[in-house]
Amino acid sequence: MDTNNKQPDNRIIKYLDGELTGDELNDFEKTLAENASIKAELQSMKLAKSVVQHYGLKHQVARVHGSMMAELNTETESINKRGIYPFIRNTMRIAAALFGFMVLFGVYEFVSVSPSKLARENYRSYEVSIERGTGKVSAIETAYLSKKFKLAINYLKKEDSITLKEHFLGALSYLADQQPANAIKEFEVVLNKPDAASSYKDDAEYYLAISHLQNNQPKNAEELFKKIHNDKDHLYHNKVSWWTMLKIKILILKNPGH
Structure with missing residues (x-):
């Protein structure tokens, strides 16, 4: 008992x-x-x-x-x-x-x-932008669009030459497949790429914050959400309310070591 x-x-x-x-x-x-x-x-x-x-x-x-x-x-x-x-x-x-x-x-x-509940509340499926396409759809993108996330992950592991977009979709696939630790690694790869600022930077920051929540790391998530909340020009600014920030503060109080 x-x-x-x-x-x-x-x-x-x-x-x-x-x-x-x-x-x-x-x-x-x-x-x-x-x-x-x-x-x-x-x-x-x-x-x-x-x-x-x-x-x-x-x-x-x-x-x-x-x-x-x-x-x-x-x-x-x-x-x-x-x-x-x-x-x-x-x-x-x-x-x-x-x-x-x-x-x-x-x-x-x-x-x-x-953390997991707040992650679910803020998670939303990412829709691949047509404007970002090059005319050729990769195997990773095809699998992601079909919601075959494990298949997309397998392609990500096997491919030798991975584009920025494929890294991003692979990270989203890890997140959707409840593998936040691997998602964090891939989102960080995206953010460290020199061309990330002009394409997937805002997207990667938001979903990286979600990944940290899912991985029971509210303190790491707070840093990203605070950046998004304070930046009115951020693509996801309206997605992060003061109420979301308050809940993250509560999570940190409950789990000071995370």
Whole structure:
């Protein structure tokens, strides 16, 4: 039972997100039946998730804020008639409710965010640009376009002369095939090429950041995402929001060694 209790949070989060399958799912469900503590923790997580998802916490906070401002305006107009104490009491009550919602939301985000989950949220399939084609489609590109990522990787390993585009598509294939460490190596090859600046630099930086997240390296991902977020001319600037940056900060707090 000690083995199951070492890292219950990660298994609970994966269970709620539907990421547990096969034997891992069966083992966890067996643990739930036998361990009242983990079962109680699961129920707490379900409750927090339900509040966020079904009641729209962000909208709720906005409504509370609107209500607070309305009450403040009303209280201000009648403050001389009613006195200062009801005004302070109502203000404190609304502030406490708002604070409670924010704490709940913050706890849920802190517990539920993970590098792999954030990588999935920001990953999007790359569409090969027709303008970049030379008229001849390589075997690696053909395999990538057909979503045969393992085949594209095999071609990448066998080819003697690899173009910049093929290195990039090979890196994307590694990433799609859940091999982030190899994807990182290939994206770095692309970025170190002298002609990368005029062709795949922005693309490679964004997907390299995704690869670092998938490889459980949020600190490395933060450096790239911060660069993209601060550069309004970057091709992927609009893809990296302040909310994404905040989640990465949370990941670094949770995993300071990564």
